[in-house]
Amino acid sequence: MTTQRRVPRDAHRRLRDARRRMDWTQARLVQEVGASQSAISMFEAGKAGALSEEKIAAIAAALGVDLAAAPEEEPSPPQQLPSLWFRPDHRCVTNLPTIISGEVRFVPAMILAAAQELACPYCAGVLVNRCPGCGEPIALEGAFCTSSRCAKPLVPTPEAPEEKALLAASADAERRRRLEILKSSRARRPWPIQGASDERRDEQTRTEEEDTRA
Ligand SMILES: [Zn+2]
Ligand SMILES: [Zn+2]
Numbered sequence: 001m002t003t004q005r006r007v008p009r010d011a012h013r014r015l016r017d018a019r020r021r022m023d024w025t026q027a028r029l030v031q032e033v034g035a036s037q038s039a040i041s042m043f044e045a046g047k048a049g050a051l052s053e054e055k056i057a058a059i060a061a062a063l064g065v066d067l068a069a070a071p072e073e074e075p076s077p078p079q080q081l082p083s084l085w086f087r088p089d090h091r092c093v094t095n096l097p098t099i100i101s102g103e104v105r106f107v108p109a110m111i112l113a114a115a116q117e118l119a120c121p122y123c124a125g126v127l128v129n130r131c132p133g134c135g136e137p138i139a140l141e142g143a144f145c146t147s148s149r150c151a152k153p154l155v156p157t158p159e160a161p162e163e164k165a166l167l168a169a170s171a172d173a174e175r176r177r178r179l180e181i182l183k184s185s186r187a188r189r190p191w192p193i194q195g196a197s198d199e200r201r202d203e204q205t206r207t208e209e210e211d212t213r214a
Pocket of ligand 2 (some may be wrong): 131132133134135136143146147150151152
């Protein structure tokens with residue numbers, strides 16, 4: 001019988017967690033079972049062959065862990081279903097101005113994604129997947145919230161009459177301009193907010209390196 005078959009694959013994690021719960025150092029375990037600390041360290045890091053089956057059994061006994069018992073259920077991560085994301089800012093190029101019933105409205109180009117905290121690839125603003133008016137999840141593409149109690153525009157339009165009139169007058173040209181930008185840009189994906197800052201930092205670093213070389 002091989003070591004792999006008798007020692008559960010998650011033994012290293014269960015023993016490491018048990019050791020930490022008991023507030024034992026690896027050095028304490030060395031004293032208790034007589035294995036070398038580097039072997040224990042490698043084993044806990046996931047290198048199953050670092051310790052013999054007998055040593056693993058001795059560690060389990062010292063820590064009071066029954067490796068034959070079924071491991072505790074790990075809490076499953078919250079399920080992330082893809083949803084429709086958009087940028088609730090009329091200035092973002094992903095929102096296409098359109099005249100609906102004589103008023104300028106913005107139809108968001110929805111992005112289907114499963115991640116949370118996404119940034120718009122065009123304006124870097126935070127994308128949302130809920131109606132800014134009522135907070136209901138967005139179920140359908142369109143200019144308005146489909147919740148019957150709400151029906152508000154998903155992308156708020158400025159209230160000032162002059163600004164509204166200006167946006168309405170330029171709606172067709174502006175829509176064409178934005179469509180051109182969306183079509184001509186490489187198919188860009190939204191990125192997680194955390195990644196966005198990293199990416200920008202990387203870009204900045206590269207630019208600085210180039211500046212130094214120049
Ligand atoms: Zn944007
Ligand atoms: Zn709504």
